[in-house]
Amino acid sequence: MLASLAGSTSRPAEPASGTASPRRRHDAFRARAEHSALRPRAPGTAPETRGRVAIVGSGLAGFTAYQTLRRAFAPEEIAVFGTDADPVATWRVRAAAIRQREMRSESDGHCLPTSFPGLAFSSVRRRRSLRPLLETVVDRYHPTVDEFLAHVERLRERSGWDESLVLRRVERVRAVDGGFDLDGERFQHVLLALGHPGLNMPEELRGDPRVVHSYEPHDYAGTVTVVGAGLAAATEWVNALAAGAEVVSVRRREPLRRPLNVPRHYFSRRGLAAFHRLPPRERIERLRTLSTPSYPPGAKWDEPLARAAGEGRFRVEQSPNGSAQVICATGFLRGFRHDPLLTRLVAEHELETEERWLVLDSDSAVPALSDESRTLAVAGAPAQWAFPAADTLAGAKYAAHRFLRRISTCRTR
Amino acid sequence: MSYTLRGRFESRLAALLPLLLGCCVLTAILHQWWPIELCALMGAVGLAFDLQAWRLLRYQPAWAMVPLGAVELGAMLAVVYGFGLQPPLWPALGLFGAGWLISVVLAQAGYPLLRLSYAEDGGELGRFGLVAAGAVALTLAGSGATYVAQLPPVVHLSTGVHQGPLVIRQREILQGAPGAVVKGGIVVAHDDVQIRDVTVIGGTNGISVDGYRNTVIDGVTVQGAKLDGIHVRLGGVIIRNCTVDMLGNPRGQGIDISFNMDLGMSMVEGCTIVGGQEGITTHYSMTDVMNNDISRTTGEAISVTEMSMGMASHNTVRDALGVALYCNDRSMCMFDHNTVIGTRPDVASGLRTRRGLALLVNFQSEGYLWQNRLVGNPVATSAVDNSILRRRSTPSW
Numbered sequence: 001m002l003a004s005l006a007g008s009t010s011r012p013a014e015p016a017s018g019t020a021s022p023r024r025r026h027d028a029f030r031a032r033a034e035h036s037a038l039r040p041r042a043p044g045t046a047p048e049t050r051g052r053v054a055i056v057g058s059g060l061a062g063f064t065a066y067q068t069l070r071r072a073f074a075p076e077e078i079a080v081f082g083t084d085a086d087p088v089a090t091w092r093v094r095a096a097a098i099r100q101r102e103m104r105s106e107s108d109g110h111c112l113p114t115s116f117p118g119l120a121f122s123s124v125r126r127r128r129s130l131r132p133l134l135e136t137v138v139d140r141y142h143p144t145v146d147e148f149l150a151h152v153e154r155l156r157e158r159s160g161w162d163e164s165l166v167l168r169r170v171e172r173v174r175a176v177d178g179g180f181d182l183d184g185e186r187f188q189h190v191l192l193a194l195g196h197p198g199l200n201m202p203e204e205l206r207g208d209p210r211v212v213h214s215y216e217p218h219d220y221a222g223t224v225t226v227v228g229a230g231l232a233a234a235t236e237w238v239n240a241l242a243a244g245a246e247v248v249s250v251r252r253r254e255p256l257r258r259p260l261n262v263p264r265h266y267f268s269r270r271g272l273a274a275f276h277r278l279p280p281r282e283r284i285e286r287l288r289t290l291s292t293p294s295y296p297p298g299a300k301w302d303e304p305l306a307r308a309a310g311e312g313r314f315r316v317e318q319s320p321n322g323s324a325q326v327i328c329a330t331g332f333l334r335g336f337r338h339d340p341l342l343t344r345l346v347a348e349h350e351l352e353t354e355e356r357w358l359v360l361d362s363d364s365a366v367p368a369l370s371d372e373s374r375t376l377a378v379a380g381a382p383a384q385w386a387f388p389a390a391d392t393l394a395g396a397k398y399a400a401h402r403f404l405r406r407i408s409t410c411r412t413r
Numbered sequence: 414m415s416y417t418l419r420g421r422f423e424s425r426l427a428a429l430l431p432l433l434l435g436c437c438v439l440t441a442i443l444h445q446w447w448p449i450e451l452c453a454l455m456g457a458v459g460l461a462f463d464l465q466a467w468r469l470l471r472y473q474p475a476w477a478m479v480p481l482g483a484v485e486l487g488a489m490l491a492v493v494y495g496f497g498l499q500p501p502l503w504p505a506l507g508l509f510g511a512g513w514l515i516s517v518v519l520a521q522a523g524y525p526l527l528r529l530s531y532a533e534d535g536g537e538l539g540r541f542g543l544v545a546a547g548a549v550a551l552t553l554a555g556s557g558a559t560y561v562a563q564l565p566p567v568v569h570l571s572t573g574v575h576q577g578p579l580v581i582r583q584r585e586i587l588q589g590a591p592g593a594v595v596k597g598g599i600v601v602a603h604d605d606v607q608i609r610d611v612t613v614i615g616g617t618n619g620i621s622v623d624g625y626r627n628t629v630i631d632g633v634t635v636q637g638a639k640l641d642g643i644h645v646r647l648g649g650v651i652i653r654n655c656t657v658d659m660l661g662n663p664r665g666q667g668i669d670i671s672f673n674m675d676l677g678m679s680m681v682e683g684c685t686i687v688g689g690q691e692g693i694t695t696h697y698s699m700t701d702v703m704n705n706d707i708s709r710t711t712g713e714a715i716s717v718t719e720m721s722m723g724m725a726s727h728n729t730v731r732d733a734l735g736v737a738l739y740c741n742d743r744s745m746c747m748f749d750h751n752t753v754i755g756t757r758p759d760v761a762s763g764l765r766t767r768r769g770l771a772l773l774v775n776f777q778s779e780g781y782l783w784q785n786r787l788v789g790n791p792v793a794t795s796a797v798d799n800s801i802l803r804r805r806s807t808p809s810w
Contacts, residue, residue: 108532268532
């Protein structure tokens with residue numbers, strides 16, 4: 001179907017294959033997809049029902065979901081709507097901005113649909129050492145950012161991602177009979193993998209010329225204030241200190257030290273079953289508790305901070321004061337209301353919400369819009385109601401697995 | 414991995430399934446039930462730990478499979494030895510190791526490949542888990558049914574005198590009612606025969622087993638046999654709780670087990686033997702002789718001879734003529750915790766080796782003694798003709 005949509009006379013050239021660089025292929029697909037997306041629909045024709053599956057969002061959550069869907073669908077049966085062909089385009093910039101070298105996730109923090117084989121196996125081959133496997137046995141293995149990016153690139157090449165991609169921003173999702181209308185195209189099952197709605201900047205610091213968000217490219221001044229206490233902040237502390245800066249940490253609360261974003265049992269039914277049973281008020285409280293900033297324990301973090309504190313180059317204060325640079329490691333905007341598509345979806349369909357959360361079934365489906373004949377599910381950050389660590393790769397996989405299970409058992413599929 | 418309790422059960426039972434099938438094959442090949450018993454025990458011990466202990470672990474890192482496996486192994490061995498199952502140690506350890514390895518490989522690689530959401534589901538396997546659990550239950554039930562079906566038929570011998578000799582030509586349990594007597598002896602002519610609670614009077618041999626395996630003789634009384642009370646050749650046998658009266662028979666043996674070295678262990682336990690030339694004798698045999706009461710023999714009370722390898726322990730010997738405990742003809746013998754009282758010298762024989770010895774080791778044999786009570790015997794111990802006699806708790810073999 002994607003091919004037919006792209007079949008006009010002025011269709012851009014097919015993307016180069018084989019030895020073409022990822023950049024060139026990316027550009028070629030972008031041109032082709034933009035062409036097909038912008039092609040005007042004949043007036044008076046009804047929106048076409050593709051009768052297949054769509055993912056809205058071409059970031060990491062969408063990409064991870066796509067890998068899962070490929071277990072059951074061919075590339076031409078899946079449409080991925082997004083604004084960038086490279087699934088790590090945004091993530092890459094952010095990781096580079098904080099100079100992240102290692103993933104917080106472990107061996108199974110990858111985009112494959114199954115947790116095995118993990119990235120430790122490819123690291124064994126690449127590093128020619130069994131150390132990654134031994135480390136993963138004791139939960140000490142963390143793939144490097146380069147290894148992760150290479151993994152995504154490999155998957156992108158072999159999964160048919162570019163075949164399924166429609167480079168277009170979906171502005172509106174509307175429920176129709178037996179499916180959903182995505183700006184004029186109909187799909188029976190839709191997964192919203194919209195990503196974070198934007199970077200979070202404290203109100204009081206807006207307009208301050210010294211301020212930069214940690215996920216925006218930046219260098220370090222001589223004196224740096226880092227606002228925040230999560231992994232990005234900890235990475236900034238260490239990197240700024242390594243660059244010779246004097247660092248002030250401004251934080252509202254002391255960070256937790258834990259290996260992953262949330263306690264490990266919240267990644268499985270062991271913790272999720274009890275979480276899903278919580279009444280709304282308690283679930284909100286639990287989500288707030290789990291959102292407390294944290295970074296992993298270990299000498300890798302503690303030693304440089306302790307050394308710098310001893311030298312008087314690292315301290316904790318209540319306000320930025322007179323630092324030459326203020327880095328806001330304050331994460332992302334939270335809540336569905338920051339996302340125009342979700343806001344509109346909620347308003348038009350009067351979907352249930354709780355404070356800033358969109359209420360979802362335990363399998364990440366939107367309850368009011370999912371039934372035996374159609375599915376609307378959410379992956380990534382807005383899916384926290386179903387999975388507390390929704391903005392992780394594990395969270396993306398959780399939503400994808402359940403989405404696939406749901407549509408595989410759908411009687412009209 | 415954060416397992417749910419159901420996830421632990423399903424993952425364990427699914428991992429047990431291939432092992433259980435292997436155990437079934439092993440049982441069929443070996444004609445022994447210990448592989449299936451061990452597999453079932455492994456499953457039971459594992460499930461018990463899952464239910465009582467491991468479910469308390471919120472998160473179980475991969476390395477924890479080593480200490481958890483070691484704890485389960487220890488518990489399983491305790492149950493095995495506590496209940497006297499006694500499978501061969503190294504094969505049993507090998508079986509456990511194989512089971513552990515299967516579960517590790519499946520948990521780390523197999524299940525995640527089989528089921529996309531294995532980790533998220535806390536180890537639950539969905540329908541496959543239920544099927545696996547059902548298959549394990551069916552396999553065990555089938556094994557149990559097979560075991561029951563293979564039990565030999567029970568033939569009841571009624572109270573009263575039955576004229577023999579009685580020849581048993583099929584696999585069966587001959588169960589005597591109180592007062593059941595066979596005159597003229599019993600001849601075992603098939604493998605896997607059990608004789609229980611029967612009195613045998615007369616016969617060339619009281620009970621004769623020649624060339625058949627797995628015979629169990631339990632609670633029998635033998636009187637007036639012309640040659641041996643219980644006569645075993647080329648067959649494996651377990652004799653328990655018997656009474657053999659050989660008084661007035663100066664040449665016969667109470668129990669004679671011979672030429673079955675290559676048929677594994679035999680055992681004589683809890684028997685009372687009176688009279689006869691030898692009370693219990695073994696020739697070229699591996700037989701344990703335990704907790705027996707032997708008296709008034711005219712040759713030797715317990716004789717381990719002709720390249721036998723045996724252990725005699727916790728026996729009581731009284732009033733033997735010439736020699737009480739005898740290790741002879743290149744045999745290897747362990748005598749421990751026996752009581753020998755009042756052995757009499759065989760003056761009529763004129764032999765120095767029959768001058769009332771509580772224990773004699775003869776002709777290139779090795780005898781080991783440990784904590785025997787030798788009371789009122791003219792000579793306590795003697796080793797002659799290039800034999801060795803040592804006092805130690807464990808024999809050299």
